[in-house]
Amino acid sequence: KRRTAEPYRIKAVEPLTILTYEERMEALKRAGYNTFLIDSEDVYIDLLTDSGTSAMSDKQWAAIMMGDEAYAGSRSWKRLEQAVRDVYGFRYIIPTHQGRGAENILSQLKIQDGDYVPGNMYFTTTRAHQELNGAAFVDVIIDEAHDSCSEYPFKGNIDILKLHNLIDEVGSERIPYLCLAVTVNLAGGQPVSMENMREVYRICRNYGIEVMFDATRCVENAYFIKEREEGYSTKSIAAILKEMFSYSDGCTMSGKKDCLVNIGGFLAMNDEELYTRARELVVVYEGMPSYGGMAGRDMEAMAQGIYEAIDDHYIEHRIHQVRYLGDQLIETGIPIVRPIGGHAVFLDARAFLPHLKQEDFPAQALAAALYLDAGVRSMERGIVSAGRNKVTGKHNQPKLELVRLTIPRRVYTNNHMDVVADSILSLYQKKDQICGFQMVYEPPTLRFFNARFSPL
Numbered sequence: 514k515r516r517t518a519e520p521y522r523i524k525a526v527e528p529l530t531i532l533t534y535e536e537r538m539e540a541l542k543r544a545g546y547n548t549f550l551i552d553s554e555d556v557y558i559d560l561l562t563d564s565g566t567s568a569m570s571d572k573q574w575a576a577i578m579m580g581d582e583a584y585a586g587s588r589s590w591k592r593l594e595q596a597v598r599d600v601y602g603f604r605y606i607i608p609t610h611q612g613r614g615a616e617n618i619l620s621q622l623k624i625q626d627g628d629y630v631p632g633n634m635y636f637t638t639t640r641a642h643q644e645l646n647g648a649a650f651v652d653v654i655i656d657e658a659h660d661s662c663s664e665y666p667f668k669g670n671i672d673i674l675k676l677h678n679l680i681d682e683v684g685s686e687r688i689p690y691l692c693l694a695v696t697v698n699l700a701g702g703q704p705v706s707m708e709n710m711r712e713v714y715r716i717c718r719n720y721g722i723e724v725m726f727d728a729t730r731c732v733e734n735a736y737f738i739k740e741r742e743e744g745y746s747t748k749s750i751a752a753i754l755k756e757m758f759s760y761s762d763g764c765t766m767s768g769k770k771d772c773l774v775n776i777g778g779f780l781a782m783n784d785e786e787l788y789t790r791a792r793e794l795v796v797v798y799e800g801m802p803s804y805g806g807m808a809g810r811d812m813e814a815m816a817q818g819i820y821e822a823i824d825d826h827y828i829e830h831r832i833h834q835v836r837y838l839g840d841q842l843i844e845t846g847i848p849i850v851r852p853i854g855g856h857a858v859f860l861d862a863r864a865f866l867p868h869l870k871q872e873d874f875p876a877q878a879l880a881a882a883l884y885l886d887a888g889v890r891s892m893e894r895g896i897v898s899a900g901r902n903k904v905t906g907k908h909n910q911p912k913l914e915l916v917r918l919t920i921p922r923r924v925y926t927n928n929h930m931d932v933v934a935d936s937i938l939s940l941y942q943k944k945d946q947i948c949g950f951q952m953v954y955e956p957p958t959l960r961f962f963n964a965r966f967s968p969l
């Protein structure tokens with residue numbers, strides 16, 4: 514097989530610091546063994562998140578100089594609005610400072626106390642806004658999504674039977690909308706098939722339930738459809754994306770991922786009445802409907818990024834780089850979530866460290882060990898992130914105990930991926946030496962951000 518390379522060349526570089534083992538040990542202790550608390554300057558390869566960490570292109574940086582910073586009627590806003598209409602196909606757009614700003618407005622406008630919002634697994638902020646407005650989130654993702662070994666190609670799909678059951682149980686009038694994430698972050702970056710989107714939309718229309726996409730990683734989802742679903746291999750990413758959005762009534766978007774920018778987001782819809790109400794709410798929480806918390810230059814960069822992201826070569830390389838890392842791990846027998854998702858490789862910490870109990874925080878311990886070994890920063894997605902049960906006060910014990918290696922877009926080369934793979938392999942060979950943790954400081958909410966640990 515012929516090898517391929519990055520579809521871009523490097524015009525500016527950001528030198529990285531490489532600490533010694535002893536310096537990393539000091540940094541880790543200062544951070545209470547929590548990778549969220551390590552200073553960026555002490556990190557060599559930062560795989561904490563793919564959010565807001567993309568490298569912008571020369572055209573985006575040039576567009577930044579063209580930002581129109583007018584308080585009202587900015588030219589840059591018109592450009593962004595046009596880009597969203599062109600590429601995603603929605604009629605009305607409300608700009609927000611990032612994804613959760615759009616989630617806030619949507620949830621406030623559509624949800625009433627006692628409502629139910631079904632979704633294909635949850636994302637933390639999305640679910641928090643639904644619950645703050647009085648709705649109960651109901652997970653209707655297929656069972657395969659919860660099984661780290663299932664090779665099902667579309668593990669983000671909605672389980673049609675679960676959806677029907679919910680409608681029968683609570684009644685369609687208690688379901689203001691269904692939230693469909695493309696792709697599903699917490700399931701491992703797993704996609705939704707076009708067939709599933711079409712079917713879900715058809716069912717929801719019959720019941721008068723709207724379908725709102727969480728479009729955060731929609732371009733990655735489009736690539737998986739091109740690769741895996743019959744009839745799409747010769748279609749362009751742009752065409753697939755358009756068809757995907759035709760099976761929705763609107764979306765929330767975190768521009769910090771698939772729009773290739775460091776900040777920004779939007780809410781989009783086709784319903785004029787919803788748009789009119791959203792225009793009123795955006796001024797309370799974000800800013801004027803012509804900037805919504807973004808500077809003119811941010812909107813210019815996002816408009817340009819929206820077009821660059823649908824370049825077939827760009828997205829192919831993006832998905833293949835994540836897979837390049839994941840495949841190396843699979844070849845050496847390291848347990849990861851399969852199939853490899855769109856934005857990250859997830860290590861299965863339970864299988865990696867079978868000698869640790871889940872209460873010893875295996876994923877947290879593995880993330881700390883990886884930083885210590887090679888200066889690679891990852892994120893715990895297991896029992897620490899899952900928090901405590903509000904009623905019993907006990908730890909929630911999620912099935913998946915994972916370490917997320919999230920790949921920023923256009924930032925690292927495959928040589929960086931090799932360094933990460935080598936480090937993980939060397940840890941795997943001495944995995945018995947990795948010990949568990951105890952939590953020495955536990956914040957009451959979203960504890961994973963600020964918790965501190967010490968080795969057992």
Ligand code: F0G
Nearest residue numbers: 562564611612613636638698729767769
């Ligand atoms: N939806 C999904 C699927 C996300 O992954 C995120 C953010 C959001 C919504 C919220 O968007 O951050 O712009 O307000 N995910 C980041 C992550 C934080 O690291 O996975 P935001």
